[in-house]
Amino acid sequence: MHHDRFGQPITAQSARAVELYDDAVDRMFALQPGSDALVDGALALDPEFALGHCAKARTLAGLGDNAGARDSAARGRDLAAHCSERERRHAEIVYRVLRGDSGSALDAVRAHAVDHPRDAVPISFALGVYGLYGFGGFKDFRSRQVELLKRLAPAWGNDDWWFLASYGWALVEAGDAETGIPMLDRALELKPDNANAAHGRTHGYYEQGAAEEGEEFIEAWLPRYDRGxxxxxxxxxxxxxxxxxxxxxxxxxxxxxxxxxxxxxxxxxxxxxxxxxxxxxxxxxxxxxxxxxxxxxxxxxxxxxxxxxxxxxxxxxxxxxxxxxxxxxxxxxxxxxxxxxxxxxxxxxxxxxxxxxxxxxxxxxxxxxxxxxxxxxxxxxxxxxxxxxxxxxxxxxxxxxxxxxxxxxxxxxxxxxxxxxxxxxxxxxxxxxxxxxxxxxxx
Incomplete structure (x- = not known):
C-alpha cells in the first residue's frame, strides 16, 4: 500500500507515480509552475491513478482549461469508485467543485474534514478568498475558515508549510495578525519558495499598515518567482x-x-x-x-x-x-x-x-x-x-x-x-x- 505525503493510503500501481503526484500537489499548493508535467508523468506510469486524475483536474483549472479540468475530474471520480472511501469522497469533492456545484461541495468538504483532517486537496477548496467559503456569499466567511482550520490544527502540528500558510493567512484576514504572521513566517522558513505564504505575509504587512515594509518584502521575494x-x-x-x-x-x-x-x-x-x-x-x-x-x-x-x-x-x-x-x-x-x-x-x-x-x-x-x-x-x-x-x-x-x-x-x-x-x-x-x-x- 502506498501513502501520500500527508500519510494517507493512496491507490496507485507505482511508487514513482505517487512521488510525482506528491510533487505536483506541493507545486500546486506553493503556487509554483510545473505541476502539469509532474502529474502527467504520474499518469503515464499509472493511467488508472484516480487521485492523479483529480490532481490533473485541479492543475488544468489553474491553467484556465475548465473543460479539460471537468473531464479529468469526471475520470478521477469514475476510477475512484474502485478505491477507498476517502479517495471516493476526495474525488467526488473535486468533481463537484469543477462542475460548479459549490454549495454541495462545501457541505462535502466540511463532512470530509471531520473524518479525514489531513486530506489537504479537498479541504483546500474551502480556503482562500476565492474558495468555496470566499465566494459562497457568507458575511462571516473569514471566521468560518478560521473555525475550520482551528478544528484541523491538532492533526497537522507545527511543521507543515501548507497548513501553516493556510491557517496564518486566514487568521490575518480575520483580524488576528498577531497569531497569523508568525505562522506565515514559519511557513516561509520551511519552504521559502511558497508563494501562498509570501502572499499571506504580504497581507499581514497590509493589515498592520506597514506599507514600506510590505513593498520591500515583495521587492526582495518576487524576483525569484517565475513571471509565468x-x-x-x-x-x-x-x-x-x-x-x-x-x-x-x-x-x-x-x-x-x-x-x-x-x-x-x-x-x-x-x-x-x-x-x-x-x-x-x-x-x-x-x-x-x-x-x-x-x-x-x-x-x-x-x-x-x-x-x-x-x-x-x-x-x-x-x-x-x-x-x-x-x-x-x-x-x-x-x-x-x-x-x-x-x-x-x-x-x-x-x-x-x-x-x-x-x-x-x-x-x-x-x-x-x-x-x-x-x-x-x-x-x-x-x-x-x-x-x-x-x-x-x-x-x-x-x-x-x-x-x-x-x-x-x-x-x-x-x-x-x-x-x-x-x-x-x-x-x-x-x-x-x-x-x-x-x-x-x-x-
Missing amino acids: AILHAHLAWHQALFALQRGDAERAHAIYLDSIRPAVSRTLPMFTLVDCASFLLRAEVVGTVADPAQRRELVDLVEERFAKPGIPFVNAHIVMAYGGVSDRESQDRIQREVAKLLERDRQPCGPVVADVCSAVAAYSKGDYRHAADTLARALPEVERLGGSNAQRDVFIDLAVSAHIRCGAMNAARNLASERWTRRAGHLDETWFDRLCAVQNQRP
Missing part, C-alpha cells in the same frame, strides 16, 4: 498598491505597466481583470489618471473573456472597467444582467452585488451623492462578495472619495478613520488628505 506563475502579477499588484498608497504614483504605474496589465500578465483572466480594474480606479481616486490606452486594453480583455456577468466579485470589477472608458451602455447592461441573475438566485452574495455595481457606475458618471449613499448601505454587507480585505478596500476608498466629492466631509472622515484605527493604518490622515486635495484641484 499564477500569482506573479498579483504580488506585483500588491507592490504597486503599496506604492500608490504611499503616494508614489509614478512607481506604482511603472509596476503596473511592467507586471500587471493584460498585455504582460500571464495569470488567469479573472485575476488580471480584478487587479487591473481596482488598481486603475484606486489610482483615479487619488488623482492619477491612467493613459486611455491602458483602460481600453482592460476593456478589450473584458469583452474577450467576460461577455456575460457571473461571479459577483468579478461583476463589480467589470463595471469598474467599463467606467474607465465611460461606456455607460455596457455598465447599464451588466447591471441589468446582474439583476436577472439575482432573480434566478444565481448570485450567492445577494443584493449587495447590485448595490456595489450601481455605486461604481454612479461614481464613474459623476453622481457622487448616489455613489456615496449606495456604498454606505452596501459596505456592511460587502464581505459577501468574497475577495481579501485589501481587495475589498477599493469599495471603502470609493465611498470615502464619493463622500468627499459630494461635500459630506464628516462622513468621509468617519469612514476613513474607522478603517485606519482598526486595520490598514497606512491609509491614514495623510492618505485622506490626498483625496481631499484631489477634490480641491477639480474644476
